Amino acid sequence: MPEIGNIAFLGLGAMGFGMATNILTHKLPVTGFDVWAPTLQRFVAAGGSSSPTPREAVKNSTHIVFMVATAAQILSALFDPETGAIESLKQGATLILSSTGPPEHSPNVKKLLVEKYGRSDIKVVDAPVSGGTIRAANGTLTILASGEEDALASARPLLDIMAGMNLYIIPGGLGAGTNVKMVHQVLAGIHIVMSSEAMGFAAKLGLDTKVAFEYLSKSEGTSWMFENRGPHMIVKDEKVYSALNIIVKDVGIITAATRPSSTNPGFPLFLSSTTEQVLATGVSAGFGLEDDAQLTKVYLPSTPTLVLDQATASPGTSGFTPEAKSKLDLVRSTMEAVHLVSAMESMSLGKSVGLDTQQLFEIIKGAAGGSWMFADKIPQLLSGKWTSRKTVNGVIADLTKAITAANALKYPLHLASAVLQILQLAALKGYGAEPDLAASRVWDGPEGAMYPGSKA
Amino acid sequence: MPEIGNIAFLGLGAMGFGMATNILTHKLPVTGFDVWAPTLQRFVAAGGSSSPTPREAVKNSTHIVFMVATAAQILSALFDPETGAIESLKQGATLILSSTGPPEHSPNVKKLLVEKYGRSDIKVVDAPVSGGTIRAANGTLTILASGEEDALASARPLLDIMAGMNLYIIPGGLGAGTNVKMVHQVLAGIHIVMSSEAMGFAAKLGLDTKVAFEYLSKSEGTSWMFENRGPHMIVKDEKVYSALNIIVKDVGIITAATRPSSTNPGFPLFLSSTTEQVLATGVSAGFGLEDDAQLTKVYLPSTPTLVLDQATASPGTSGFTPEAKSKLDLVRSTMEAVHLVSAMESMSLGKSVGLDTQQLFEIIKGAAGGSWMFADKIPQLLSGKWTSRKTVNGVIADLTKAITAANALKYPLHLASAVLQILQLAALKGYGAEPDLAASRVWDGPEGAMYPGSKA
Numbered sequence: 019m020p021e022i023g024n025i026a027f028l029g030l031g032a033m034g035f036g037m038a039t040n041i042l043t044h045k046l047p048v049t050g051f052d053v054w055a056p057t058l059q060r061f062v063a064a065g066g067s068s069s070p071t072p073r074e075a076v077k078n079s080t081h082i083v084f085m086v087a088t089a090a091q092i093l094s095a096l097f098d099p100e101t102g103a104i105e106s107l108k109q110g111a112t113l114i115l116s117s118t119g120p121p122e123h124s125p126n127v128k129k130l131l132v133e134k135y136g137r138s139d140i141k142v143v144d145a146p147v148s149g150g151t152i153r154a155a156n157g158t159l160t161i162l163a164s165g166e167e168d169a170l171a172s173a174r175p176l177l178d179i180m181a182g183m184n185l186y187i188i189p190g191g192l193g194a195g196t197n198v199k200m201v202h203q204v205l206a207g208i209h210i211v212m213s214s215e216a217m218g219f220a221a222k223l224g225l226d227t228k229v230a231f232e233y234l235s236k237s238e239g240t241s242w243m244f245e246n247r248g249p250h251m252i253v254k255d256e257k258v259y260s261a262l263n264i265i266v267k268d269v270g271i272i273t274a275a276t277r278p279s280s281t282n283p284g285f286p287l288f289l290s291s292t293t294e295q296v297l298a299t300g301v302s303a304g305f306g307l308e309d310d311a312q313l314t315k316v317y318l319p320s321t322p323t324l325v326l327d328q329a330t331a332s333p334g335t336s337g338f339t340p341e342a343k344s345k346l347d348l349v350r351s352t353m354e355a356v357h358l359v360s361a362m363e364s365m366s367l368g369k370s371v372g373l374d375t376q377q378l379f380e381i382i383k384g385a386a387g388g389s390w391m392f393a394d395k396i397p398q399l400l401s402g403k404w405t406s407r408k409t410v411n412g413v414i415a416d417l418t419k420a421i422t423a424a425n426a427l428k429y430p431l432h433l434a435s436a437v438l439q440i441l442q443l444a445a446l447k448g449y450g451a452e453p454d455l456a457a458s459r460v461w462d463g464p465e466g467a468m469y470p471g472s473k474a
Numbered sequence: 475m476p477e478i479g480n481i482a483f484l485g486l487g488a489m490g491f492g493m494a495t496n497i498l499t500h501k502l503p504v505t506g507f508d509v510w511a512p513t514l515q516r517f518v519a520a521g522g523s524s525s526p527t528p529r530e531a532v533k534n535s536t537h538i539v540f541m542v543a544t545a546a547q548i549l550s551a552l553f554d555p556e557t558g559a560i561e562s563l564k565q566g567a568t569l570i571l572s573s574t575g576p577p578e579h580s581p582n583v584k585k586l587l588v589e590k591y592g593r594s595d596i597k598v599v600d601a602p603v604s605g606g607t608i609r610a611a612n613g614t615l616t617i618l619a620s621g622e623e624d625a626l627a628s629a630r631p632l633l634d635i636m637a638g639m640n641l642y643i644i645p646g647g648l649g650a651g652t653n654v655k656m657v658h659q660v661l662a663g664i665h666i667v668m669s670s671e672a673m674g675f676a677a678k679l680g681l682d683t684k685v686a687f688e689y690l691s692k693s694e695g696t697s698w699m700f701e702n703r704g705p706h707m708i709v710k711d712e713k714v715y716s717a718l719n720i721i722v723k724d725v726g727i728i729t730a731a732t733r734p735s736s737t738n739p740g741f742p743l744f745l746s747s748t749t750e751q752v753l754a755t756g757v758s759a760g761f762g763l764e765d766d767a768q769l770t771k772v773y774l775p776s777t778p779t780l781v782l783d784q785a786t787a788s789p790g791t792s793g794f795t796p797e798a799k800s801k802l803d804l805v806r807s808t809m810e811a812v813h814l815v816s817a818m819e820s821m822s823l824g825k826s827v828g829l830d831t832q833q834l835f836e837i838i839k840g841a842a843g844g845s846w847m848f849a850d851k852i853p854q855l856l857s858g859k860w861t862s863r864k865t866v867n868g869v870i871a872d873l874t875k876a877i878t879a880a881n882a883l884k885y886p887l888h889l890a891s892a893v894l895q896i897l898q899l900a901a902l903k904g905y906g907a908e909p910d911l912a913a914s915r916v917w918d919g920p921e922g923a924m925y926p927g928s929k930a
Contacts, residue, residue, distance in 0.1 A: 277878070292891075411734065
């Protein structure tokens with residue numbers, strides 16, 4: 019087992035504080051740094067040491083964890099001329115970059131260290147995390163680690179302490195971990211918006227939204243996000259579980275990373291882009307600090323409380339009339355189709371950035387980006403063996419019914435309508451009858467099919 | 475010249491009244507019908523006759539013009555069991571269907587006449603109109619007439635009276651005229667929404683919106699709709715020139731006609747679909763009866779008067795700082811790119827429904843669906859000879875700058891973002907460097923290129 023000496027932990031926010039104190043419980047020495055003095059005092063009270071600058075903090079450290087808020091703050095902690103760690107980094111030290119940033123961030127740090135500062139001895143690991151403060155504190159965060167082999171080997175014991183069973187080593191070199199997180203956030207962002215699009219549609223159709231949530235969350239249209247956000251829409255609850263601004267930032271990282279630049283050819287993300295515009299409308303309307311489950315207000319501008327107002331059923335009610343059933347199925351069709359195509363958009367992006375798609379599937383299926391459709395369809399996509407019950411034209415027909423109904427109500431189905439165009443494009447291009455395979459082919463380049471597939 | 479006997483004119487609304495009285499000035503006998511009695515009295519005062527039902531009105535008529543509000547009202551006027559014209563239609567009469575309906579409407583009327591009523595003697599002409607009440611009254615409406623040759627020959631003298639130099643005979647049989655109108659309305663709808671997207675963006679960037687309108691309306695990003703709607707955004711003006719609900723209805727006809735059904739494979743219309751969702755949001759927010767230039771409110775939900783508030787420049791001001799110029803160019807880039815792709819989406823639809831694309835270009839370029847980009851790019855598309863100054867990657871790069879700026883402001887660019895995805899898809903697919911040709915290939919089917927093209 020590689021040797022761990024002193025550890026520096028930069029950034030003791032809600033997540034970082036829990037991660038750093040968890041390391042202390044393993045009897046390892048940790049020197050903390052944070053710009054907010056009271057949190058440093060708390061950390062010392064918990065058994066850690068503290069330093070006034072990153073430069074001081076890293077002096078004797080073999081390992082340095084970066085858990086500051088942004089990629090820009092990592093650059094400042096490392097390279098600030100007055101206080102940056104670069105001046106006092108020990109020979110052969112290992113940097114673990116856990117703040118969420120763009121995929122090119124960690125390779126860029128490595129490049130600066132080598133080319134600008136001549137420090138090719140420094141090991142860099144890209145290690146974005148997810149899982150919230152409780153899992154941070156008990157050492158079960160999901161960590162998506164990537165980098166060169168010696169860097170990963172050096173970081174491994176510390177990564178094990180922070181992640182336990184939830185450590186994934188991502189092949190593909192520095193930045194691959196962030197790429198996996200980005201693909202996951204494609205799904206998370208689309209599904210957050212779709213949760214509001216669906217519940218707003220249910221309300222606009224006149225359905226009881228509690229009954230709708232019960233039915234939809236057990237249907238093939240469900241997603242992790244729907245099951246998580248839905249309950250906050252149907253009970254009066256002003257708590258902010260996850261502010262709209264957070265997913266706005268995450269989706270912004272994705273769309274920025276997939277827009278073309280001098281080093282990046284760009285990649286078309288129809289649903290992420292639609293998602294970003296709906297989110298922007300929400301922020302512009304002044305909802306940035308509210309919970310992201312309040313996006314229903316963007317869909318129902320003149321009746322912003324409609325989803326809550328129509329949540330009137332008694333708990334456990336599950337019966338409904340045949341008329342209500344047919345309306346519920348309109349909503350379900352939109353969710354199924356959007357989650358089908360979001361699965362294809364995300365997996366196409368994953369493949370395009372060179373990720374191991376089998377591992378990508380394993381990571382996402384149980385995480386917050388998961389959906390019934392993702393879990394059902396991606397194994398078929400990866401194996402090339404299909405057992406779909408619907409053709410692409412069948413999906414199009416069901417979706418068309420739902421969109422026609424929404425259109426009559428002047429209810430905007432931003433995501434579902436974009437999905438209909440993608441599926442119609444797949445039909446027009448003659449991409450075959452399997453809806454998932456046909457949708458995935460929309461993202462194929464001229465060199466041929468990303469996911470060839472064949473009928474089982 | 476074919477003989478014109480008595481004329482029945484069904485539907486004497488704002489347009490129909492002008493059309494019918496214009497026919498009277500040519501000393502032809504016209505019997506009018508309308509459900510609104512006062513308008514019938516006015517028509518008699520103007521020299522016409524009146525009838526209480528369509529059945530009475532058509533009794534002695536060789537020609538019957540239908541100018542009721544909807545296709546459903548045409549069916550009722552013709553086939554209502556109590557009052558429908560069918561019972562008293564003269565042998566060989568000619569029906570001129572001028573109400574806007576779906577493309578399959580006029581073939582459906584013909585089919586009902588033949589198959590259900592055994593009236594294969596009745597001639598049917600599809601003849602949608604546009605141009606407003608003044609041109610209705612002076613006989614210079616644009617009319618897009620299609621049908622069988624004998625029907626067109628019989629209708630021709632009357633069409634000439636109503637349209638003058640603005641009569642277009644559309645090849646392709648019954649329904650082709652409505653298809654041309656539909657392709658035109660694709661552009662009209664997108665450009666109405668884009669006018670608000672652009673002016674809202676200018677305001678959000680902090681520009682003086684009068685200066686912005688001056689600059690943009692003279693740039694390569696301009697459109698007929700922008701030049702028409704823009705002035706209503708920068709001067710306080712509560713007049714309703716064209717209610718939001720009207721373009722909502724027109725765009726709804728397009729998207730309904732291009733969704734798949736048992737008789738129609740469907741056609742993907744990314745921008746029309748995005749347009750429809752923005753329009754639906756506007757109607758849902760309660761703006762349906764307001765002028766469609768008020769759509770800026772949908773783009774600026776928390777500052778709905780921003781475009782007007784920032785219209786403070788003196789008339790004729792045209793100077794601006796270099797900083798303002800670079801912001802104006804961000805807006806211009808979004809308009810250029812959206813109008814480029816709207817031109818390709820509409821012409822692809824036109825080709826897919828079998829229209830003569832050269833004629834389609836001639837009709838649209840000077841009409842309300844026209845734009846600088848349409849006039850510049852479509853001749854190149856049709857001839858296959860190109861002189862573009864920008865590559866597809868150049869357009870993508872400019873658009874990316876604009877979208878990045880809007881994203882930082884949380885300003886939703888619904889259309890421009892959809893266009894970026896389409897262009898990135900074209901780049902991914904390797905559709906070549908010409909931006910217009912590459913975009914058009916997004917809509918190609920497996921049989922090959924709709925518009926082959928070659929470098930000039």
